[in-house]
Amino acid sequence: MKDGAPTIGLIGAGGIAHAHLPGLLRIGARVVVYSPVGADDLVAQHGGEVADTLDDLLAVADFVDVATPTHTHHDIVKRAVARGKNVISEKPLARTDADARDLVESAAARGVQLYPAHVVRYFPEYVRLKEAVDAGLLGELAVLRFSRSGSFPTRTRWFGDRSLSGGIIMDQMIHDLDIARWVAGEVVRVSAVSIRRDEGAHPVEAAHVLLTHASGAISHVAGTWGPPHLRFATEYSVTGTRGTLAHSSLAEQNYTADLESPEAADGLLPPIDPAESPYYLELRDFASAFAGGPAPRVSAHDGLVAVALANAALTSLDTGQPVDLPEFPDGAVH
Template identity: 30%
Template sequence: MPQELRYGLIGAGLMGQEHLRNVGALPGASFVAVADPHGPSRDQARMLLGPEPQISADYRDVLARSDIDAIVIATPNHTHAGVLRDVMASGKNILSEKPLCTTLQDGRAIVEAAEGYPAVFWVAMEYRYMPPVARLIELVHGGRVGALKMLAIREHRFPFLPKVGDWNRFNRNTGGTLVEKCCHFFDLMRLVVRSEPVRVFASGAQDVNHLDERYDGETPDILDNAFVVVDFENGVRAMLDLCMFAEGSANQEEIAVTGSRGKVEAFLPSSKVVVATRERGSAVEIDVPVPADVGFEGYHHGSSYIEHVRFRDTILAGGKAEVTVSDGLAAVEMGMAAQRSIETGRPVLIEEVSLRAV
């Protein structure tokens, strides 16, 4: 393996450009090829990379190169399965954006193709690496809350941004808001709780956002607020509180983990962690800023850069992905269960939406 890893990017929109900037600041790796059918996205990539890297409209041009060590996939959600099928055939190391897939059939095809994959296959879940979130996980797993009982994640933020071709306005392209955006939070739940989800109950709707938008005469159908409750095998219960018309929130994300002995909370973007026992007045606030060695802070508090450091180091060490295909799929299944619970008005067992049900 060469010391300077050579990467190819498939999809150079908003997130693809964050990957270009991350790797631009990362020692030991660089993008040598980019593919995107959309001219303005290719122009942005050219602006960020300069004249040398190959920039083309067809990702097969990138896959045809034998000198590329890793492929980063940042295309719209519903295209992941098709792109992954071709990328997996190349046997290259993969960092694929979330969600892994938008349908169970696609999930099954990916899992089958990924069995025994000879290189690193990593699903991008950078919330794990946001500095206050990483500290919270460390404290909880270190026993600070005692026996973990409850996990609450609140995201109160702005609406979905415009995307190339407006793909994110429709459930058929995204998998639904609770798959598209919230797979990050379901991944965090599994990671913090260290158990598997059993049952999901959700209430949600599209009450405010995008209702006056039309695309070829069609109104967007993506929900903009929800409460989701998840029961885990080990008895822990978790909850997601999502609101996407809450720009005025002091913090966009708030995570609270409570156990038999105390509580740990994390706040973003204020980058704080609060640790407390059950005693009144025991709360201690800790600043957890983005570390100075993070080369690019981006839109995710340095976490997608940190993820790239770990992806690079895993390739160089011949190691295994920290966020596996199975993790990516589990987060999608939880999102699908939540979407189905909202559609049907009843609790949904994970086994109803797991690959076993395909």
């Protein structure tokens, strides 16, 4: 760290790195980027420096931000942790429960901080929901419904391979699985159904996941990867004994339909106000914690449980049966 400003190592130069790099630079940090492909273009567009190798990046970084494909997270994060680096990892923390647990335990043993980038906890509509529930405005929660949709991510093949990405449940719906637990508490049972169609030029995948919370509340989480013109959209409706709180991103944009050409839409990420980017707020929170500030609103344990929820849903898809989970009342790793 030089003159009080950290040097941050950003690993990866894909789509999500274009959301991370501006936020890291806005923190006031020196940012060094390493990626086998795309680092020069990423830096040319946003700023920063390019490292020739991962070892070069780890040698100069005060902490690292891993924004690489899901199936690479474990090895890269483990390598950074072994070097004593605090780490931000894009969601999911890892592809498998065992790998996620290994990262959490390795970080704890090494005495470094590890945070999963569950950025939806920083979107204002979900912050309002959490605040309303915590204040008791909705009463005792009963039924929660969350949905998230966008275009099928065909630009990079690994997204469509469930063994690598976890498919729509692990890659997209993990955000709402995490939010449901954040809002309604621990989950004791998970069941799921899904459908995928690959006929024609544009694949489509959809899934529904049902969560039973320890409190007795039920969460229904729906996700869709659709045709290229499908814009990113989110909704929720949360009902308790005292009322309901609902959100629809399309309604708030006065939006009714999208029949534009595929080239006219990008349905992978939501539209962001650069002035109050949730990605910036999240990264600032993590950087503050690394500098000795308060713990952020998402922990390594939260990342571990989110992976467990997503994998339980995938197991339910394979078996056709619900999956029972242990409760995590004390935040312990089970």
